[in-house]
Amino acid sequence: MTSSSFKFKCFQYFFIIIFMLHVYAATSILSSSPDNSSFNNFLEIAKSPEVFDWMVSIRRKIHENPELGYEEFDTSERIRSELDKMGIPYKHPVAITGVIGFIGTGLPPFVALRADMDALPIQEMVEWEHKSKVAGKMHACGHDAHATMLLGAAKILKHHEKEIQGTVVLVFQPAEEGSGGARKIVESGVLQNVTAIFGLHIAPELPVGEVASRSGPILAGGGRFEAKISGKGGHAAIPHHSIDPILAASNGIISLQQLVSREADPLDTQVVTVAKFQGGSTFNVIPDYVTIGGTYRAFSKQSFDQLRLRIEQIIVGQAAVHRCNATVDFLDEVKPSYPPTVNDGDLHEHFVNVAVSMLGINNVKSAMTPAMTSEDFAFYQEVIPGYFFILGVKNASHKRFQPSLHSPYLQINEDGLPYGAALHASLASSYLLKHHHHVHGV
Structure with a gap:
């Protein structure tokens, strides 16, 4: 047998072996599944x-x-x-x-x-x-x-x-x-x-x-929150006689955005969105209170629970900084959070x-x-x-x-x-x- 024909035969055997291995592997995969x-x-x-x-x-x-x-x-x-x-x-x-x-x-x-x-x-x-x-x-x-x-x-x-x-x-x-x-x-x-x-x-x-x-x-876990920030209403022209809940709520919203940008692992996707802001009915009166609300999302239970904890801490804390009181409701009885x-x-x-x-x-x-x-x-x-x-x-x-x-x-x-x-x-x-x-x- 010449050298070239010997090499050709080796290649033939090699491809036959590879083909048989593929057939065996495919048969093994199929047989591992239940007979349906x-x-x-x-x-x-x-x-x-x-x-x-x-x-x-x-x-x-x-x-x-x-x-x-x-x-x-x-x-x-x-x-x-x-x-x-x-x-x-x-x-x-x-x-x-x-x-x-x-x-x-x-x-x-x-x-x-x-x-x-x-x-x-x-x-x-x-x-x-x-x-x-x-x-x-x-x-x-x-x-x-x-x-x-x-x-x-x-x-x-x-x-x-x-x-x-x-x-x-x-x-x-x-x-x-x-x-x-x-x-x-x-x-x-x-x-x-x-x-x-x-x-x-x-x-x-x-x-x-x-x-x-x-x-x-x-899919992410999803929760809701609603907060009432209470201050003291008064005329907008003399704000020092009032305690402005709109300012307190606004600073709270800005701080909430930093939960994701500064406290969350960049590889752990999270969302905090404030989509509701209600307060006041006229341009020259500071209201007694405002209401804000939104949603928070995360892919892990640990991150989800941490977001919930920090949302309440930030809203209550920022309200206190601005001499207001705040209560946060996560609406569990009406709209439970989803894991x-x-x-x-x-x-x-x-x-x-x-x-x-x-x-x-x-x-x-x-x-x-x-x-x-x-x-x-x-x-x-x-x-x-x-x-x-x-x-x-x-x-x-x-x-x-x-x-x-x-x-x-x-x-x-x-x-x-x-x-x-x-x-x-x-x-x-x-x-x-x-x-x-x-x-x-x-």
Whole structure:
């Protein structure tokens, strides 16, 4: 054998070995995932006219009849009616209007899927056949779609109930928009046996068929504060006879801005915003008091709690410097603060496997940039490993202006509904299959 032919043979063997290693690695990765072959047609089922048209009909009925937090009586009744038709048992009422459904064996392991139901106090400005029928209320955050997709997942899972290796818990939750309905669900005890929970949120800027998420912090903790700074009113022409609360409040606001610029680690993203300032009613009278209010955000519980502590210290301290008194209310009873939304690492791996299998790797954004908005899904994650992801529902039109969430002009693409339903169903069923093996030693 010549030297050149010997080298050629070596290269051949080398590439054969590399190819076999790749095949082995791919086989190992696939075999390490639970066998979910029974569940790999969920998206096809969700897109079928029977299921898709049914979901569209439900979403539009909910959209026409929006209800605010803890007032979702009609929405709850509509959901229960659909569960009854499917023969799915449930608990009601939970957290006033909440509905908790059950599909599967009724035995461990238990995995939960969550959808919120409440609307916003916004007047809808979109002109279409199914516009809100309630003045000043609108599903401007997509919760009508969330509830619909969970019902869609329920329909799919019920059809495959005999194959489910455990129990799927359906959480139709009230009052996500500022009132912490998730906390009431947790406090009710209905999730005490659940070992994982999944939730999603629509994104009008993300194309249909795409999802986005990340491991670790994905949304910030969010809190509110309101402060009353009291002084002594008087004529603006003789300020030395008064104690000016406007000056005290103004210095307090400037000092609050330094919490982030001078006390926070530059690599630990935080926000403090004063968005409310009310005081005085005329140009030549110093008022007796002023009211300021705002929000604070952070991605870690420690930073969030530190911001809360310092906000009160600064407002009270700056008021005292200017001879005023101040009280700070964090509105916990009315609008509880939300913890940071932090995705479990193992569930992130599970989500990526399921989503890539269903949607393709190019449609799964698994390292999205965290956002400073808040979600009460975080209350579940404080007691249960949880995972939250974003689902594309970008409008099919090619308008330059794409309305955001909480906009009176929000329009969602209903073609996204099957993707949410199928992902919900697949995430839960494959999770149970995997953990049934662990529980039962298979």
